Amino acid sequence: MDVSLIILCLVVVTALAFDFTNGFHDTANAMATSIATGALKPKAAVTLSAVLNLIGAFLSVEVALTVTNAVINIQDKSGAPNVALTADGGFTLLMIVFAGLVGAIVWNLLTWLLGLPSSSSHALFGGLIGSTMAALGVSGVKWTGDGSKLDGVLGKVVMPAFASPVIAAIIAAAGTWLVYKITQGVAERYKESGFRWGQIGSASLVSLAHGTNDAQKTMGVITLALIASGQWTDTENVPFWVKLTCALAIALGTYLGGWRIIRTLGKGLVEISSPQGMAAESASAAVILTSSHLGFALSTTHVATGSILGTGLGKKGAEVRWGVAGRMVAAWMITLPCAGLVGAIMFWIGNGIGGLFGTLVVFALLCGLSGYMWWRSKKAPVDHNNVNEDWDRATPETQVPASAQA
């Protein structure tokens, strides 16, 4: 078997692994509120979300081949890789993508271990920026774009990250306030059953939107790797097997459920009731769909967190745990640089050693780090049985971000 083909296979496997972490990291965005209010049983919620993610991934047939163009300069406008980077049989480009993906996965797993919802797209962009800087220097990164549209790290990542949670919080707060105002004095039994259905419907919409948005990022990355190594030439289409495996990976990840993050979002931030849950998910769905329609890039995670926080602000007497919110924001701020640092280090190691052996060393590092974090998580497991345990009375071990013991 050809050496470059083995490297390509490792890149594809790693990309699918990233897609998988993307799925379980983001289950919480759609389903945390429905699980917390008991509108859906935990297992039923993750199953529903997984199915909708799978459907969503297939619905997005739009070519996402140019996904890296938002932040780095390794492809041209049509999606074809830079000629300079493929001169060596595509090794440099594959290594940039590979190291970037490793950085993204490591950061996703670490934040999952800490129970912190952080953006998977920021992790991916961060990892790619880091590995690109290690490979090509600062000029390899598209910091601002040419000013004609919102582009580059500033326009596609930094600015939306500050704005989107605030927008989502305002909308969710307004929705919550209206819902409570309108249903004031209505018998409890009508509210309970009515808002449960509203909640399930709005959460489903968020899941579907997530599948259409996020799965195609990995599809784009894998197709780029295939083109770089000469296995695929069509920049207009994504191979069917790529679409299928990406859809399955994100759905499987979603089904596994990032229980630690679901717990933080559903129980940790605000004590949530059905009307609040519906308001939060409606706000999230509206913001995500409007932005992606307008081409304004934002992270599902930031929106969902902002919405849940907003429902706490919109309901009189609801308590928002600002300490938990503060830790989340801190995690968001460092997501990009941390994933970038891991990406850069992985590139130096992989490229420094070079060839198949370098790639294998990086892959072994990824497996080792992932295995270690999985092992740590077993010490204080959070799963579908204890995901809804009372936050304040919980043992410090399962109150994951508060203990931050890892």
Place this chain on the structure above:
Amino acid sequence: MTQLFFTAIAQVLIIGLVVGAGLPALFALGVRSMAYGAGGDAETGHQVGHPAGRVAGVLIFAVVLAAIALGIAIIVSSGFGYKVSFEHIVPTFIEK
């Protein structure tokens, strides 16, 4: 870039408020309507709501469902190279 940014934010915020806060409010109105005539918070009796309230409630829920269906149509159509146009007020699919 700053100007582009604020335009984008304003658009998302306004549409988001109308759809993201308006639809839940409408839904709440539907819930209220269903409960019309069925007693308040105290829940002393368990009688069913007034028929007129139920009819209004179902109508309101239908509007909410239609809005959601439109949302899904927008996602799906953009994936297949179409977009939903509101040019003739009634949403229609046009090729991008």
